[in-house]
Amino acid sequence: MSGSDIGIKVENLTKIFGHGDNEVRVLEGASFEVKKGEFAALVAPSGAGKTTLLMMIGCVIKPTAGKIWLGEELVWDEDRWVIDDVRKIRREKIGFIFQAHYLIPFLTVFENVTLVPQTIGWSKERYEKKAMELLEYFDIADKRDFLPSQLSGGQNQRVAIARALANEPQIILADEPTAALDMERAVNVVKMLKKITVEQNVAIIMVTHDERMLPYCDKILSIEHRKVVTKDPKEIKIV
Numbered sequence: 001m002s003g004s005d006i007g008i009k010v011e012n013l014t015k016i017f018g019h020g021d022n023e024v025r026v027l028e029g030a031s032f033e034v035k036k037g038e039f040a041a042l043v044a045p046s047g048a049g050k051t052t053l054l055m056m057i058g059c060v061i062k063p064t065a066g067k068i069w070l071g072e073e074l075v076w077d078e079d080r081w082v083i084d085d086v087r088k089i090r091r092e093k094i095g096f097i098f099q100a101h102y103l104i105p106f107l108t109v110f111e112n113v114t115l116v117p118q119t120i121g122w123s124k125e126r127y128e129k130k131a132m133e134l135l136e137y138f139d140i141a142d143k144r145d146f147l148p149s150q151l152s153g154g155q156n157q158r159v160a161i162a163r164a165l166a167n168e169p170q171i172i173l174a175d176e177p178t179a180a181l182d183m184e185r186a187v188n189v190v191k192m193l194k195k196i197t198v199e200q201n202v203a204i205i206m207v208t209h210d211e212r213m214l215p216y217c218d219k220i221l222s223i224e225h226r227k228v229v230t231k232d233p234k235e236i237k238i239v
């Protein structure tokens, strides 16, 4: 495999929270890779470290040791960020869909979705077109001028997904993006993620507890004994 195929690469990643009696060992020497154009599911029991892993890959929290590459770029090397501007990487390269979606409460749906593309200097025409495409796909275009508090939980979640995709990120990190959705909408979201993976050559890691979503994924990452095990979707059983 050539280096240019790497979407996300993690080598010997370790994360330990706290010290002494409060120590929590989450990962110890985890290694795996998600290529560009690959859609990976992350499955593991509650508390196994799925969110922690996504936060480290997303340059939100610091690993204890190990290496992380995003694309060809080494971003974390054992004890430090290698990149100058962690926030810039987050805004330009990564689309986050968090468990709690953190839409900005005083901005409308449309303003929430277009905020990052505006910040990174997209033209008005480009960010408006992209935002409306996404809002229409997720069936929330009629809510564009509503505030998050005026939407249902599922509608908020779809706005959060639209927002994560609005800057056409190279890497998408999604923490149970379909949890608050009915089956039909959940499948639509996963199909959209799959489509983006292929069309835009994106690397995606999606945490899910729903095995009905696995057929859309190319590989399964599972956290077992504080390491990441890579599996084929055809052979997985959800714990």
Ligand SMILES: Nc1ncnc2c1ncn2[C@@H]1O[C@H](COP(=O)(O)OP(=O)(O)OP(=O)(O)O)[C@@H](O)[C@H]1O
Pocket (backbone or CB within 6 Å): 017, 018, 024, 026, 044, 045, 046, 047, 048, 049, 050, 051, 052, 053
């Ligand atoms: N800031 C923190 N300080 C101390 N311990 C933490 C911190 N964040 C997470 N942990 C611990 O790390 C472990 C992994 O947590 P994490 O949130 O990554 O699990 P998860 O796999 O995402 O679980 P869930 O499926 O419930 O979302 C847990 O034992 C948790 O208590």
Ligand SMILES: [Mg+2]
Pocket (backbone or CB within 6 Å): 050, 051, 052, 099, 175
């Ligand atoms: Mg979690």
